[in-house]
Structure formats: structure tokens, C-alpha cells
Amino acid sequence: MKLNVLPPLALALLLALSGCKSTTYTNSATYRAKDAASEPQRGGSHPNQRLAAATGSFDFYLLNLSWSPEYCHSHPDAAECAARSTFVLHGLWPQNNDGSYPEHCATAPGPADPSKFRDIYPEPGLLEHEWKQHGSCTGLSADDFFTAARTAYQSVKIPSELANLSSQTSMPPDQIAALFTQSNPSIPREAIAISCGNNYLTAVEVCLDKSLHPMACGSVRSCRANTVRIAPPR
Numbered sequence: 001m002k003l004n005v006l007p008p009l010a011l012a013l014l015l016a017l018s019g020c021k022s023t024t025y026t027n028s029a030t031y032r033a034k035d036a037a038s039e040p041q042r043g044g045s046h047p048n049q050r051l052a053a054a055t056g057s058f059d060f061y062l063l064n065l066s067w068s069p070e071y072c073h074s075h076p077d078a079a080e081c082a083a084r085s086t087f088v089l090h091g092l093w094p095q096n097n098d099g100s101y102p103e104h105c106a107t108a109p110g111p112a113d114p115s116k117f118r119d120i121y122p123e124p125g126l127l128e129h130e131w132k133q134h135g136s137c138t139g140l141s142a143d144d145f146f147t148a149a150r151t152a153y154q155s156v157k158i159p160s161e162l163a164n165l166s167s168q169t170s171m172p173p174d175q176i177a178a179l180f181t182q183s184n185p186s187i188p189r190e191a192i193a194i195s196c197g198n199n200y201l202t203a204v205e206v207c208l209d210k211s212l213h214p215m216a217c218g219s220v221r222s223c224r225a226n227t228v229r230i231a232p233p234r
Contacts (some may be wrong), residue, residue: 005220010150016049017103019069023090031181044047051197052060052071054140055104055106055138056102056136056137056138057104057137057140058095058096058102058138059095059096059097059207060094060095060097060206060207060208060210060213061092061093061094061095061109061152061207061208061209061210061217062093062095062150062153062181062206062207062208063089063091063092063093063153063156063205063206063208064074064089064090064091064093064195064203064205065087065088065090065093065153065203065205065206065208066087066088066089066090066202066203067086067087067157067201067203067204067231068085068086068087068088068200068207068233069085069086069199069230069231069232069233069234070111070197070200070231072085072128072233073231076234077169086161086162086165086233087158087159087204088161089120089121089149089150089153090203091130091134091137091149092130092134092145092148092149092153092208093134094134094138094150095214095219095220096208096219097218098219098220099219102137103133103134103137104132104133104136104181105136105137106136106138107136107172108136108138108141108142109126109142110128110131110132110135110142110226111127111131111142111143112142112143114128115125116146117146117150119150119155120146120149120150120220121146123139127146130149130164131145131146131222135149147212149213151212152206152212155212156180156184156187156206157183157184158183158192159179159180159183160183161179162176162230163232164178165232165233166232167231167232168229168232169228169230169232170227170228170230171222171227172223172227172231173194173196173225173228174220174229176194176228177189177192177194177204178223180192180204180206184191186214187206187214188214188216190216190217191206191207191208191214191215191216191217192204192205192206192207192217192222193205193207193217193220193221193222194219194223194228195222195223196223196225196228199225199228200228200229200230200231201208201228201229201230201231205217205220207220
């Protein structure tokens with residue numbers, strides 16, 4: 001199923017997300033900043049969650065679709081906010097069933113031609129970051145990893161209610177998830193997690209098995225707010 005309405009320039013968001021409104025998130029996989037040292041820690045408390053693991057040793061993927069207007073709200077002059085955008089690919093992240101996750105697993109080089117993936121990562125710094133911190137743990141080559149990320153990203157259809165949002169709205173996290181399951185009948189509710197900060201929507205995440213099929217999220221916690229605000233695209 002092909003992703004709707006996101007022009008390539010809109011994908012340039014990919015957010016340098018250290019500048020988000022809040023660094024307090026309520027699910028187990030939060031925004032990554034370009035600089036790994038500045039990233040907020042995720043919700044899990046597993047003692048090994050930031051230790052490198054054997055390459056390819058993980059249980060499933062978490063596909064993070066970041067809600068770009070949340071970043072652009074506080075960075076209106078950022079180049080990546082020039083085009084109207086809704087959800088953009090932040091990353092395809094290896095996860096473990098116990099709530100831990102591997103990072104920085106190998107030193108293999110990134111794609112030989114990063115421009116091949118400009119449609120999903122127009123900003124080279126974030127592409128490099130995603131490879132070093134997450135892709136290196138998958139056991140895939142860099143080209144295969146980003147091809148998988150593109151496939152996963154394009155397989156999710158954005159609900160029209162959010163793709164065409166023209167003014168701020170509010171709704172319960174379960175309602176946001178329901179919009180995604182209605183637009184994507186192959187994705188069960190159990191495969192979706194909603195991420196929020198300060199009661200604003202920050203991302204929708206989809207749990208995928210290693211063949212990129214939706215699966216129950218298990219240890220991935222979703223936003224616990226009763227209602228979240230959804231900032232409109234600029």
C-alpha cells in the first residue's frame with residue numbers, strides 16, 4: 001500500500017529532534033536526535049538497553065513515523081519546515097521483547113550512494129545517524145537496511161483525517177490508532193503505539209516482524225494521556 005501525500009521535500013524534516021517541545025515521552029521508543037548523546041532516554045529501564053548487541057540479534061522492528069508539525073511548531077524557519085508535511089519517516093529501529101534495544105553494533109560503512117535514499121532521508125546527517133545507531137544492529141547491509149526502511153514506510157497509508165488536517169484538533173490516542181487501522185486493514189490495533197509529549201502527538205509507531213509484517217507491540221508502551229493535541233501542518 002503506497003503512502004499518500006508526502007512530497008520528497010517534506011521528508012526533509014527528519015527532525016534533528018533535540019528541539020522538540022518536550023523531552024518527556026510516554027512510550028518506550030522516543031525521538032532520536034541527530035546527536036546520539038542528546039537523545040532522551042526511552043521509557044524502558046532494562047539495564048542493557050543501551051549496550052551494543054551481536055549484529056542481527058533482536059526480536060522485531062519499531063517503525064517510527066514522526067508527526068512533523070510538532071517540530072515545526074517551535075522551528076518555523078527551519079528549511080525542512082518549508083513544505084507542508086504530516087508524518088515523516090524517523091527510523092526503523094531494532095527492538096527486543098524484554099524492552100531493551102541494541103545500538104551501535106558495528107562499524108560497517110553506510111550506503112555507498114546516500115543520494116539513493118534522499119526520498120526518505122534528504123538530510124545526510126540523519127541518514128548516517130540512523131545507520132550507525134540502529135541499522136548497524138540489523139545484520140543487513142546499509143543499502144538493504146534503508147531499502148527495508150523505505151518499504152516499511154511506504155506500506156503505511158496515512159489516514160485522510162490527519163493527512164488533510166487544517167487546524168489543531170484533539171483526540172484520544174486510541175482514536176488516532178483507530179484511524180490508522182481503518183486506513184490500513186492489515187495492521188491490527190495491537191501493532192500500533194502512539195507517542196506523545198506534554199499531551200501533544202509526536203509520533204505513531206508500528207511494530208513489525210523481521211519480514212516487515214505487523215505484529216503485536218508487546219513491551220512497547222503507548223501514550224497514556226486521555227487526549228492529545230495534534231498540531232496542524234504549516
